Amino acid sequence: MTQLALVIDLNVCVGCSACVTSCKEWNTSSAAGPLCDGNPYGAEPTGTFFNRVQTFEVGTYPATETVHFPKSCMHCEDPPCVPVCPTGASYKRKSDGIVLVDYDKCIGCKYCSWACPYGAREFDEAGKVMKKCTLCVDRIYDKGLPEKERKPACVRACPAGARLFGDVHDPDSEVSQAIREQGGYALMPEWGTQPANHYLPRRKTQLHIHEDELERSDNPLLIDSELPQPGTGEPSLDDVTSW
Amino acid sequence: MRPAFSVIFLTTLIGAGQGLFLALFTAESYAAFDLLPAIAPGFLAAGSLLALLLLITGLGASFFHLGHPERAWRSAAQWRTSWLSREVIALPAFSAIVALYGLVHFSGANPTLGMLPSGAPIKVSAVLGSLGTLLAFLLFICTAMIYACLRFLREWHTPLTVINYTLLGGASGFTLAAALAAQLAPERTGFFAGWAVIITLMGLVGRGASLVRNRRLKPRSTLQTAIGIKHPRIVQKTQGAMGGSFNTREFFHGKSVFFLRRIQWIVVTCVFLVPAVLLAAGVWGSGIAVLAQAFAIQYLGLLAERWLFFAQANHPQNLYYQAVP
Numbered sequence: 001m002t003q004l005a006l007v008i009d010l011n012v013c014v015g016c017s018a019c020v021t022s023c024k025e026w027n028t029s030s031a032a033g034p035l036c037d038g039n040p041y042g043a044e045p046t047g048t049f050f051n052r053v054q055t056f057e058v059g060t061y062p063a064t065e066t067v068h069f070p071k072s073c074m075h076c077e078d079p080p081c082v083p084v085c086p087t088g089a090s091y092k093r094k095s096d097g098i099v100l101v102d103y104d105k106c107i108g109c110k111y112c113s114w115a116c117p118y119g120a121r122e123f124d125e126a127g128k129v130m131k132k133c134t135l136c137v138d139r140i141y142d143k144g145l146p147e148k149e150r151k152p153a154c155v156r157a158c159p160a161g162a163r164l165f166g167d168v169h170d171p172d173s174e175v176s177q178a179i180r181e182q183g184g185y186a187l188m189p190e191w192g193t194q195p196a197n198h199y200l201p202r203r204k205t206q207l208h209i210h211e212d213e214l215e216r217s218d219n220p221l222l223i224d225s226e227l228p229q230p231g232t233g234e235p236s237l238d239d240v241t242s243w
Numbered sequence: 244m245r246p247a248f249s250v251i252f253l254t255t256l257i258g259a260g261q262g263l264f265l266a267l268f269t270a271e272s273y274a275a276f277d278l279l280p281a282i283a284p285g286f287l288a289a290g291s292l293l294a295l296l297l298l299i300t301g302l303g304a305s306f307f308h309l310g311h312p313e314r315a316w317r318s319a320a321q322w323r324t325s326w327l328s329r330e331v332i333a334l335p336a337f338s339a340i341v342a343l344y345g346l347v348h349f350s351g352a353n354p355t356l357g358m359l360p361s362g363a364p365i366k367v368s369a370v371l372g373s374l375g376t377l378l379a380f381l382l383f384i385c386t387a388m389i390y391a392c393l394r395f396l397r398e399w400h401t402p403l404t405v406i407n408y409t410l411l412g413g414a415s416g417f418t419l420a421a422a423l424a425a426q427l428a429p430e431r432t433g434f435f436a437g438w439a440v441i442i443t444l445m446g447l448v449g450r451g452a453s454l455v456r457n458r459r460l461k462p463r464s465t466l467q468t469a470i471g472i473k474h475p476r477i478v479q480k481t482q483g484a485m486g487g488s489f490n491t492r493e494f495f496h497g498k499s500v501f502f503l504r505r506i507q508w509i510v511v512t513c514v515f516l517v518p519a520v521l522l523a524a525g526v527w528g529s530g531i532a533v534l535a536q537a538f539a540i541q542y543l544g545l546l547a548e549r550w551l552f553f554a555q556a557n558h559p560q561n562l563y564y565q566a567v568p
Contacts, residue, residue: 020483044486052483054563058474066480069470071563083324084392086331087317107318108310111327113493114244117395117464119560122489128310185471188464188559191395199471 003077003097004135005168005196006155007175007184008070011203012162015053015068022157023051023072023133030138032103036126048124050133051154067202070163072154073120073133074187074195075099081112081121090130097169097196098137103129117191135165168196244396245496246553252304254386255415255545257334258408260297261379262416262442263290263423264341266435268372270420275363279434284348286428287368290420291345298338326392330385337378344371383409390552397460398556403453410446411514411545417442418518418541421525422534436525436534443522443541447515450548454507457555469562479565491567496554506551513544 027050028035037047051072058065075092079099082090089105090112092098101112101121106129113121113130121132136152139145149156155163166175175198178184184198267290273279306312321328347353347368355364387408390399417439424431466477484491496503521529521537561567 039486042486046484046486046488049483049488052488053481054483055480056470056472057478057480058472058476060476067470067472071483080394083321084327086319086321086325086328087314088320089317105314105317106311107314109308109318109327110310110493111325111389113489114396114558115393117559119490119494119558119563123310123493125489187471188468190463190468191559201471 001097001169002095002167003075003169003196004140004166005075005097005175005198006072006135006152007164007166007168007178007198007200009162009164009178009182009200010067010069011200012160013053013068013070013158014160014162015055015066016159017053018157018159019070019154019163020049020051020053022153023136024049026136026139026153027134032134032138033127035131036124038125048122048131050122050131065202070154071118071120071187072197073099073135074118074193074197075133075135077194077196078192080191080193081116084111084115086111096167098135099132100134100137101130101132103127103131106130117188117193118195140165168198244553244556244558245493246550247308249304249306249308251546251549251553253301253308254408255542255549256297256301256304257382257386258412258545259415259419259542260294260301260341261337261382262413263294263297263419264337264344264375264416265379265413266417266420266438267291267294268344268376269438270431270434271368271372273434275366275369277363279431282431283428284351284353286424286431288345288349289427290423291341291348293419293423294416295338295341295345298334298341302334302338326385326388330382330389333378333382333385337375337382340371340375340378344368344375347371380409383412390556395464395559396556397463398453398457399552401453401456403449403456407446407449407453410442410449411548414439414442414446414514414518415538415541415545418522418534418538421522422531422538425525425529425531425534432534433526433528436522439537440519440522440526443515443519447511447519450510450514462557462559464559464562466562466565469559482564482566487567490560491564494558494561495564495567498554503551503554506547506554510544510548510551513540514548515544517541518544 024035035048039045051070053068053070056067056069058067075098079092082092087105087107089102091100108128110123121130124131140150151165155165164175164178166173168175170176178200179198182200184200186195186198267287270282274281309315318328318331322332353366353368355366357365359365384405387405391404394400417435421432421435421439424435467473518537518541521533525534
């Protein structure tokens with residue numbers, strides 16, 4: 001069974017919001033209708049987005065770190081938003097695990113958004129239906145695109161390469177390896193929703209240099225140190241003796 | 244959560260309608276077992292009509308909650324998994340039974356279908372009434388479970404939610420029945436008012452328990468589990484939106500802690516204490532004016548109670564929006 005998902009590396013994300021704008025651009029131009037904005041050029045612009053980047057400051061100044069935190073639908077393996085939908089407009093695809101909304105069946109009761117602990121769903125004020133990340137389902141299977149472009153718009157846009165996309169049920173996939181080897185974790189594990197999307201934690205990169213490494217005493221040929229001076233009667237040997 | 248007035252009116256209106264029907268059939272059952280003198284069918288018919296009006300008005304209010312009300316018929320589809328879908332089926336089914344029950348009493352065509360071993364007759368109205376009672380309780384369960392089934396909204400995820408929806412609907416219904424009886428069947432006023440006092444006081448215990456529980460709840464999700472960074476001090480700097488988003492509007496009530504506390508005292512006073520005193524006066528023979536006041540005050544109090552029910556629910560998604568007041 002396939003479960004497509006995103007893996008987001010918080011150690012790499014620089015908070016440029018390229019994924020946000022690329023997502024909005026692709027999905028607002030899709031056949032499913034626009035992601036509507038309200039008051040886009042006014043003082044208080046608002047609108048429907050599938051993906052947003054938030055910023056958190058961790059620690060107390062001066063020992064602080066800035067963490068940029070992109071968040072979209074987790075495509076949970078046990079999505080709490082799906083069974084509550086009264087019309088069946090919200091559903092999880094068996095074939096690839098993507099959680100989708102059928103915009104033609106949605107009655108706009110917003111109950112699914114109450115049932116999502118991550119706040120991943122957004123009500124479109126103009127379309128009057130609930131909208132959410134589709135993992136660019138209209139892109140990743142498009143045979144008209146070259147194979148390397150068949151990825152979600154956010155993954156394609158990320159200049160830092162912080163977003164990985166793939167099947168988290170395939171142990172050999174890039175995303176599974178990243179989760180396994182780099183400590184990938186899920187958000188709010190306490191609710192048992194089993195989010196398919198994972199995050200890779202911040203990592204400290206530290207380099208320890210010991211004094212003996214500076215002196216290169218581990219150099220077997222002692223290239224940097226003074227070479228021995230055997231007696232002139234001894235046979236000479238290139239690079240080993242001083243003459 | 245931001246309280247939606249369409250849902251506040253839906254739940255309070257149909258709750259009163261269900262309670263009123265239960266009150267009517269309780270009185271008829273007492274009469275069927277000779278615990279009370281027979282009750283005038285005209286009163287039962289008028290009561291059923293009033294209950295039906297409350298149910299239809301509530302159903303009408305619910306449409307204002309929908310983005311696409313013209314597609315509302317689709318919402319009966321997922322009754323296997325969704326309590327909302329079950330409510331959508333239970334409400335019209337119950338309304339239909341209430342209508343039939345009222346019609347039987349209005350027309351006077353209430354034939355006997357059989358006899359109980361004790362010799363008491365089984366009338367059509369008794370069958371309809373029993374079915375209606377079952378559906379009324381099912382509807383209370385469906386309505387309350389819409390909220391109680393959401394496990395991470397811990398203020399709602401408790402059996403108290405179901406108990407309180409039932410008790411508060413029952414209390415307002417019996418109060419309304421007492422007021423109606425004061426006008427149409429004065430000799431039954433004491434019966435309804437007495438039960439209304441009892442259910443109101445039970446409601447006070449149930450809702451009081453949930454208010455105390457809400458105050459003691461410790462959040463299970465924290466900002467640390469929400470973003471997966473285990474540091475005690477995390478400050479949010481941006482929220483991913485300039486002028487707010489659906490997430491900053493739908494899940495925040497925007498009122499102060501003091502405002503909520505004031506509403507809480509209004510609820511305790513208007514839903515429970517004042518109606519209990521007025522109903523007790525009704526038991527000792529006060530007229531329609533006092534009992535109508537009791538219902539009006541209790542219903543207005545229930546609007547505040549339902550507002551508080553929504554406002555007190557802290558959605559875990561709010562952890563991602565630390566800077567919303």
